[in-house]
Amino acid sequence: MDPSSMNSPELQNLLAQEKQNAMISEMISKLTSSCWDKCITGSPGSKFSSSEASCLTNCAQRYMDMSLIIMKRLQQ
Secondary structure, eight states: OOGGGGGOHHHHHHHHHHHHHHHHHHHHHHHHHHHHHHHOOSOOOSSOOHHHHHHHHHHHHHHHHHHHHHHHHHHO
């Protein structure tokens, strides 16, 4: 590969997109793991109970809220 192509805008854009995709996947994995551990206490059946569904919704929302707050603070 030509060394000058390593600094091409297209390659840099592709690398930035892949980095963002990796960060999103990592965030989803952490969210899933932490909320599952917190909200699902027994072995799940075919459906979540109403309390489990509510807990998962609230947990995911709080996780996203805190992630946004942290990102905003880091940008400042």
